[in-house]
Amino acid sequence: MNDEHQAAGSLAEHAAPGNRLYLLVWFYLLAITALEVVLGYMHIFSTAVMLAVLMLLSVVKAGLIVAYFMHLRFEKRSLVLSLVPAGVLVMALLLAFFPDSFRVLELGVR
Amino acid sequence: MPEAKVEAVAATVWGGGTFPFAVGHKKLGMWLFLLSDSLTFCALLIGYSYVRVANPNWPTPFHLWPSIAMATLMTLILLSSSLTMVMAVTASQRGDRGGAARYLLLTILGGLAFIVLHANEWLGLIGEGVRLWENPWNVPLFGATFFALTGLHMLHVASGVVYLGVVAAGVRRGRMGHEDVEVSGLYWHFVDLVWMFIFPMVYLLSVSMK
Numbered sequence: 001m002n003d004e005h006q007a008a009g010s011l012a013e014h015a016a017p018g019n020r021l022y023l024l025v026w027f028y029l030l031a032i033t034a035l036e037v038v039l040g041y042m043h044i045f046s047t048a049v050m051l052a053v054l055m056l057l058s059v060v061k062a063g064l065i066v067a068y069f070m071h072l073r074f075e076k077r078s079l080v081l082s083l084v085p086a087g088v089l090v091m092a093l094l095l096a097f098f099p100d101s102f103r104v105l106e107l108g109v110r
Numbered sequence: 111m112p113e114a115k116v117e118a119v120a121a122t123v124w125g126g127g128t129f130p131f132a133v134g135h136k137k138l139g140m141w142l143f144l145l146s147d148s149l150t151f152c153a154l155l156i157g158y159s160y161v162r163v164a165n166p167n168w169p170t171p172f173h174l175w176p177s178i179a180m181a182t183l184m185t186l187i188l189l190s191s192s193l194t195m196v197m198a199v200t201a202s203q204r205g206d207r208g209g210a211a212r213y214l215l216l217t218i219l220g221g222l223a224f225i226v227l228h229a230n231e232w233l234g235l236i237g238e239g240v241r242l243w244e245n246p247w248n249v250p251l252f253g254a255t256f257f258a259l260t261g262l263h264m265l266h267v268a269s270g271v272v273y274l275g276v277v278a279a280g281v282r283r284g285r286m287g288h289e290d291v292e293v294s295g296l297y298w299h300f301v302d303l304v305w306m307f308i309f310p311m312v313y314l315l316s317v318s319m320k
Contacts, residue, residue: 022193022197037178040178040310041319050315054314066299070295102164103164
């Protein structure tokens with residue numbers, strides 16, 4: 001059983017990237033963070049657009065973390081397909097109520 | 111007779127006797143937990159975004175110094191602790207127990223620094239009169255969402271520090287192996303990932319322009 005376990009672990013490990021790649025990912029994450037902070041101080045978007053832009057950048061960061069730091073890119077595809085679509089679908093469902101937040105702004109409180 | 115039967119069972123991916131995801135049960139369990147935990151945070155963050163966008167007079171109390179500078183520093187610390195975490199995983203994969211334990215210790219230090227800085231941030235806001243249900247700017251939801259979001263995240267960081275401490279001790283004594291380090295790494299990166307959403311949404315959307 002234990003041997004099998006080891007085998008299962010090493011199966012996913014064979015394409016493991018080195019520390020150089022991790023350093024590069026870390027650098028990209030810092031760069032995107034810096035971009036976000038700068039954007040936070042620029043008055044070019046409305047709150048809602050600003051939220052969307054920051055979210056987009058954060059999703060990119062989350063993708064980098066999940067794919068490289070959490071190693072998902074190097075796992076078997078069946079694991080990726082079990083986790084990612086389910087997560088994305090449920091989050092999209094949670095987001096379904098979000099457009100209602102514009103109601104007060106656009107139509108006023110009644 | 112059993113030999114041939116075992117072979118046949120092991121040959122089918124979903125028939126049992128094999129690892130359909132090519133990961134051990136601990137790792138699969140952690141992934142499933144993180145999936146459910148991400149939905150908890152997602153619900154809180156969407157709830158927060160809803161009231162944030164719907165409130166034109168949402169308070170913007172975060173000055174560049176100290177709040178935004180400190181929150182940016184906390185992001186840097188958390189990202190760097192994720193880097194030391196992957197290095198702990200690489201070290202334990204090489205079979206270097208001492209190295210893995212040292213990198214885990216660095217990660218724990220990063221987590222502790224994050225908690226200290228964040229506690230300081232909380233004290234600053236509480237000093238300004240921000241409470242869970244009231245604050246000087248008369249938008250009670252500000253305090254409620256801020257403390258709920260960052261509080262739940264801090265709880266995750268604090269439990270992560272304890273978890274990594276247990277794993278570091280286990281690795282040093284040889285009670286825990288590479289898989290345990292890797293699984294604790296998944297948890298730690300997730301805590302980092304959540305902060306990547308809380309930082310821009312809570313702090314950067316409420317920067318003080320004065």
